[in-house]
Amino acid sequence: MSALEIPYVYTPREDTGLTNAKLGIWLFLASEVMLFGALFSTYIVLRVGAPVWPRGASILNVPLATLNTVILISSSVTMVMAWAELARGQFKRHKLYLALTILLSFGFLIVKYVEYSTKFHHHLFPSKSTFLAIYFTLTGLHGLHVLGGIVVNTYFLGPGAKMWKTEPQRFMGRIEVAGLYWHFVDLVWIFLFPVLYLL
Amino acid sequence: MSSGHHEHSEQQEHHAEPGFWQKYVFSTDHKVIGLQYGFTALCFLFFGFLLMLLMRWQLAFPGQALPVIGKFFSDSSMPGGIMLPEFYNSLGAMHGTIMVFLGVVPLAVGAFGNYVMPLQIGAVDMAFPKINMASYWAFFVGGVVMLVSFFVPGGAANSGWTSYPPLAELATTGQTLWLLGMVFLITSSLLGSVNFIVTIIQLRVKGLSFMRLPFFVWAQFVTAFLLLLAFPPLEAAGVLQLMDRLAGSSFFLPSGLVVSGQLMHNSGGGTPILWQHLFWFLAHPEVYVLILPALGIVAEIIANNTRKPLWGYKSMVYSLIFLGFMSFIVWAHHMFMTGMGTVINAFFQTTTMIISVPSVIVLSCLFLSLWGGSIRFNTPMLFALAFLPMFGIGGLTGLPLGLTTTDLHLHDTYYVIGHFHYVVAPGTIFALFAGIYYWFPKATGRKMNEVLGKLHFIGSFIFINGVFMPMFIQGLAGVSRRLFDGGASYYHAGPVLKLNVMMSVSAWCLALAQLPFIINFFYSMFAGEKVTSDNPWQSTTLEWATPTPPPHGNFTFTPEVVRGPYEYSVPGESSDFLPQYQPVKG
């Protein structure tokens, strides 16, 4: 049994201009769009059907959420910088930016934790109202996505980084793919924030 | 995601001879994964079938003790051999779930798609072999969770395979496990579909343009898109129902819900109809997930055994794409009775009528392909031929259900059961049998026995119609589905009640008719007639260009495709088939 060479792992296929991983991640993100789309759709149905719908600000903590928005946007920038540094061969600076991204993601989760625990402290649970139910579901699912991003990025900062020495091209592709996922997580939050907190 | 699928090649170098576990259990080879999917799915298919055989006893002889076998069941399901209504409901819900999500789809997509598709496009493997393995194991875990749910207090999910709230939210623990199991199955499907699409787009060999793809590959391609984009809404719905059940939220529970005379203490504000929307947004495309791979298999076998090109290959492909697209905007025809209003009903009725057009085009093309061919009536061809009228009956009986006025009468009756079973059972499952008989020689190097195969076919064909044809009669008489006593307590069901016995006997005979298949399958695997060529059916597509069985990496040469997929009986050629990979002369 010899080594199996799967084509277009390193270099893009000529007619599509894409590597396998690049196409794969976009398809995955397409399915994620449908996942969050269904939940947003649920939000609209619940809101339209409700006799009264609370203003997010009256229940939720807008300053904390604004802080989280800033954190997540910054982490998106550090992520794309991590990729750009790799593109110009600055591996050390790449690592710095990637580490910063992970740090910011943890910051996001910590703020989220503070938010959640205050809610629980005030006995605001998903069972209280459909507004809180959709709030916890959407932010919870988004939080899981953040966690997933942390796992992936930590892998590329630690054991996964070895590949830079052996196959730099492929490693860069991986960072790009991880970045695409991370920006998508940011993108979802950009919509969650006004929908849940401001409206 | 990105991580983990690239180390493949290095790892293989370190382990020149992988051990048993790596070769057969945690394999990344698409063929091994395909066979794993195949075996698992066949077991589930058989298990789901057994559930139905139990139900058929209760329907034919309601309230009577099941002889012999009844003793083996616990008091919480069949005390003294007499089936409890709750257990009947569990059987019904799990029969549907297992057949659709653990039987037919894994067999059609997981097994045939994984095994055949990469071979047909000349690829060495799937684009992401490790994700492929993850997809199988997620499916496996989902299946185990579903099976475990039979043993929790209250039994398995018993709110129908559609899990409509509020019933499903008040149901026993089994429903929670059902939802968890579904999350695993959906994850598996998502991983699989990304892999399929990337593989088909990226790993086609030189010369294999989209219009030269075998129809089976096209079917898998469209199917993968349906899985990719339709499953996430169900995943969302599953998460919401889990929240309702575990965190006490009220996504699907309206305010002021009264259960057994007691007001529910939930916040309310939700709507049960939302679940139906999200469920059918998946489940209608899912119908095409069940049927498209079957059409693909049948097309391959018909072209091969008529020794003619498919009639109207291009129109079939365009119909397929159109079908896939339309399948996303017909979902609410399952919900005409929910009071959506005439505007919405009219819209979905129209789209439903439109979607029948491409289905008819594909089916007509397959029928016309038979015209003037010198047909080889071997077992795979018999199953493929039977598929055509069976799928036709299934499709045509769907029209009255797609029109609101007639649906008012037929909704939730046995007519519906008859309709979709004709599509999926003598339709898709026949096509899957055809596929097993057809590709068996490639996977094992041995042919399945023809006599046993024909016996299997004749028995199955007669008895499967005996099961499902009377359902139309019962349904038209107004007998509702999901009745624990098969309609015995309803006056209007009286005249057609006798049919229950006939259907049940047919079902049990259908089980007996599967014995030749099971014997054939294992016998042929070890002692069947050896094939003397890598291309025993003299086919034109690429999977027959590999050694038999194909080794890791599939091809011994670098294939290049120079012509369309079905160049049979080309005038002026000495052989009656021109393989896609055979170089052009001169």
Place this chain on the structure above:
Amino acid sequence: MHQEHSAEEVQKHVRTYLVVFVMLLALTFVTVAISRLHLGVFQSIVLALIIACIKGSLVALFFMHLISEKKLIYGALALTVAFFIGLMFLPVGQMITAVAL
């Protein structure tokens, strides 16, 4: 396509990223500020969604490089958007029902 990234080009990219970053921050504060004005429900929903769409597009176009992506990806996304709209048709259906009842 990675090979083409010359140092200069990357520098240009980085400048874009920083500009986008500043714009995203600014828009975040704008949307919070607007929400404090207590406009009518309809106006605030429209404004908030417009701003969110602008922010989302900025991320997708520049951070995710959609501004210069391959045709195939546009195709896949177009398909997704079509079905996404289908999914959003669902609440519309509900609303029509609510009105009809």
